Amino acid sequence: MASMTEAAMVEQVSKHFDAGRRVQALAGVDLQVGEGEMVVLLGRSGAGKTTLLSLIGGLDRADSGSIHVGGQDVNALRDGDLDRFRQRTIGWAFQTAGLLPLLTALENVWLPLALQGKTEKEAVAEATTVLDAVGLAERADHRAYELSGGEQHRVALARALAKAPLLLLADEPTAQLDSETAREITTLIRKAADSGTAVLFATHDRAVTEFADRVVVIEDGRVRDSA
């Protein structure tokens, strides 16, 4: 049974890949992320971070174990329900901002909301609010390709947070940024947690751990709690 106080609850999850040789990417992982909690998943390249986030976000399926997000059994979701789960419940922040370059900052944030069924007026109003929250109100009408790398990441974060996801999955979002810009982005993610979003932040960068409520170390597909 998943506890309703946990936004995400991972129990004994394993996952392997067969690519010529067998790789046990995750071996019996347990992990919880509470509402408004920022958990940093710290581990070296190849430790299993991306694999774990992909399973929690419903992009791939575990071999065994259970994953609950918002009380939903993610492994049991199929087709339309899985699409809706991915759209509504999960926000992603990646290493690359992944904006549509010719659209403006505001369009990049409001279009996904409109695709979810909001009216254009609602979507634009909500997008304006989140762009303001990431300090980009003045850049709203700039095309994405005109923005600096840090600004593009802030837009991407605004896009992820606009739908008020229960859980934000951040997969090394600061890996390609200079240390000052990385701190800005991490601070914004910390603020999202402070306003109630559950955050799982995967990184190899120890500097991020100072922002965490809790650090979980992952090594060779196994986790241990620390700090």
Ligand SMILES: Nc1ncnc2c1ncn2[C@@H]1O[C@H](COP(=O)(O)OP(=O)(O)O)[C@@H](O)[C@H]1O
């Ligand atoms: N699609 C895949 N096919 C084969 N092996 C994979 C695949 N995805 C990940 N792996 C392997 O699983 C292990 C964990 O990878 P990953 O989760 O990407 O680690 P991290 O994100 O911590 O760098 C690595 O050994 C990696 O090579």
Ligand SMILES: [Mg+2]
């Ligand atoms: Mg990775």
